[in-house]
Amino acid sequence: MNSFWKKGEPQVFVTAAALSVTLLLTVILVVVVMVNGLGFFWPSNVAKGELKDGTAILGEITAKEKGQVARLQFKVGNRDIYGQDFRWVDRSEIRTLTYPADSVVLERKEHGNFVGFLSKLSIEGLKLPDSKDLWLRFVSAHEQVVALAEQNRAIEQEMADLNYKAEQLRLKIAKLSFRDKAAHDAEVKALTAKRQEILNSFSTLSEKLIAQVAEQQRFTATFTEVGGNEKEISLANIVRSYRPNTMPVWSKAAYYLGKVWELLFDEPRESNTEGGLFPAIFGTVLMVLLMSFFSLPFGVIAAVYLREYAKDGMLVRLVRIAVNNLAGVPSIVYGVFGLGFFVYGLGAGIDNLFYAERLPTPTFGTGGILWASLTLALLTVPVVIVASEESLAAIPKGIREGSLALGATKFQTLSRILLPMATPGIMTGMILSMARAAGEVAPLMLVGVVKLAPTLPIDGRFPFFHVDRKFMHLGFHIYDVGFQSPNVEAAKPMVFVTTLLLLAIVIVASSAAIYLRSQMKKRYTTRTF
Numbered sequence: 001m002n003s004f005w006k007k008g009e010p011q012v013f014v015t016a017a018a019l020s021v022t023l024l025l026t027v028i029l030v031v032v033v034m035v036n037g038l039g040f041f042w043p044s045n046v047a048k049g050e051l052k053d054g055t056a057i058l059g060e061i062t063a064k065e066k067g068q069v070a071r072l073q074f075k076v077g078n079r080d081i082y083g084q085d086f087r088w089v090d091r092s093e094i095r096t097l098t099y100p101a102d103s104v105v106l107e108r109k110e111h112g113n114f115v116g117f118l119s120k121l122s123i124e125g126l127k128l129p130d131s132k133d134l135w136l137r138f139v140s141a142h143e144q145v146v147a148l149a150e151q152n153r154a155i156e157q158e159m160a161d162l163n164y165k166a167e168q169l170r171l172k173i174a175k176l177s178f179r180d181k182a183a184h185d186a187e188v189k190a191l192t193a194k195r196q197e198i199l200n201s202f203s204t205l206s207e208k209l210i211a212q213v214a215e216q217q218r219f220t221a222t223f224t225e226v227g228g229n230e231k232e233i234s235l236a237n238i239v240r241s242y243r244p245n246t247m248p249v250w251s252k253a254a255y256y257l258g259k260v261w262e263l264l265f266d267e268p269r270e271s272n273t274e275g276g277l278f279p280a281i282f283g284t285v286l287m288v289l290l291m292s293f294f295s296l297p298f299g300v301i302a303a304v305y306l307r308e309y310a311k312d313g314m315l316v317r318l319v320r321i322a323v324n325n326l327a328g329v330p331s332i333v334y335g336v337f338g339l340g341f342f343v344y345g346l347g348a349g350i351d352n353l354f355y356a357e358r359l360p361t362p363t364f365g366t367g368g369i370l371w372a373s374l375t376l377a378l379l380t381v382p383v384v385i386v387a388s389e390e391s392l393a394a395i396p397k398g399i400r401e402g403s404l405a406l407g408a409t410k411f412q413t414l415s416r417i418l419l420p421m422a423t424p425g426i427m428t429g430m431i432l433s434m435a436r437a438a439g440e441v442a443p444l445m446l447v448g449v450v451k452l453a454p455t456l457p458i459d460g461r462f463p464f465f466h467v468d469r470k471f472m473h474l475g476f477h478i479y480d481v482g483f484q485s486p487n488v489e490a491a492k493p494m495v496f497v498t499t500l501l502l503l504a505i506v507i508v509a510s511s512a513a514i515y516l517r518s519q520m521k522k523r524y525t526t527r528t529f
Contacts, residue, residue, distance in 0.1 A: 043244040050094070065088075077112055108237055117225075118135060138221055295381045367448030395418055434513070439502070
């Protein structure tokens with residue numbers, strides 16, 4: 001019995017069991033997220049329930065409860081009429097349950113989905129097909145209005161360009177006036193006149209846009225909800241429409257792919273509970289890349305100094321202890337430090353030196369993607385240091401001595417032999433830092449993340465990469481939609497979809513880094529020295 005314990009077999013069993021439980025819990029987590037997230041965009045059939053009290057309910061059946069009282073949850077939509085998107089009904093209260101073929105679901109820009117029946121159209125001026133089918137006429141009219149709305153985007157883009165030019169001229173005028181207005185009076189007047197011309201052009205485009213929008217709002221369709229109330233809806237306010245009870249499987253699949261495309265490449269709407277997540281995806285990936293750009297070099301340099309150059313004494317031991325302890329500091333502490341040091345310290349100093357004419361409006365003295373990336377770089381650099389130092393320590397001492405004996409300098413030995421051999425371990429540190437940074441939310445709330453960013457940090461305007469801009473992040477998006485949304489039931493599916501996207505980004509980035517690490521490991525472990 002004693003030999004059994006001495007061999008360590010019980011510890012092996014316990015370790016294997018712990019690993020199995022961890023993997024099982026991870027798989028369960030991923031499966032739960034996938035089950036709740038992947039089916040969100042599939043168009044479910046619309047059911048009509050005739051209740052025993054003489055009323056009716058129409059909507060998608062989204063949940064079922066079995067117990068002493070069986071209940072069905074209907075997604076009834078029509079938030080502007082009912083005040084809520086979902087309604088629970090006892091199964092015993094439903095007399096009949098049918099699926100009307102002419103039931104319509106509308107995705108609107110405001111007030112969520114509408115569920116009802118198409119009753120009439122008001123679309124004078126549009127060319128419609130010669131058909132008595134009201135639904136076909138509505139689909140054709142909606143396609144034409146959507147095409148007209150595309151013209152609005154071109155005008156809005158032109159207005160955005162003019163607004164940007166006018167703002168740049170305003171800042172230039174403010175800068176000249178701040179220095180010496182009398183000395184630059186002629187230049188200020190010329191810039192003011194040029195800016196006024198731009199503003200006049202902007203006003204002309206604005207009037208044109210308002211007229212076009214008013215013309216498009218004229219085309220309407222009237223729908224009837226299951227209770228008999230009529231609702232007139234402008235076709236310009238409808239994102240898409242469909243009749244799920246008559247859609248074949250391939251039509252539903254095409255709709256599903258269209259929704260996934262919208263999710264990945266469109267902007268959010270309805271308080272981030274609908275629409276796309278492109279700004280959040282872009283901001284998350286860019287922030288992680290920028291963080292890696294800062295943390296990886298500094299972490300490797302620190303590890304090289306501690307392992308290869310610093311003398312092993314009390315001070316180095318204290319530094320190592322401090323680095324290891326930094327990995328356990330709560331992330332919100334880094335956020336507070338980033339806010340105080342980067343934003344209110346460095347940022348305010350940069351504003352006073354280079355952007356004094358813009359004060360009190362801050363440029364760098366407020367949260368932005370640069371300060372968020374630096375804050376997370378501080379948070380993750382201990383992971384990179386520890387992984388890099390351990391990787392350097394694992395290289396046999398004879399390799400160093402052999403290189404030095406052949407006449408190589410210490411720097412040549414480091415750059416041509418040690419660092420290449422330590423690269424797999426360094427990549428491990430980078431993988432861990434990227435995974436942690438992608439999921440952090442608390443520090444970002446203090447140093448630059450926002451609920452909705454009007455512009456991306458990268459665009460087509462000089463200097464193209466605007467490090468002072470705020471950004472959106474998938475982790476904060478989960479927090480905002482899940483805990484700050486006024487409509488929790490409607491926001492719940494978006495929480496799972498966003499979580500699934502964040503997991504996918506972390507897995508893809510980590511997989512790419514793991515592949516590079518394996519390639520480097522093959523190269524430097526199979527070579528004979």
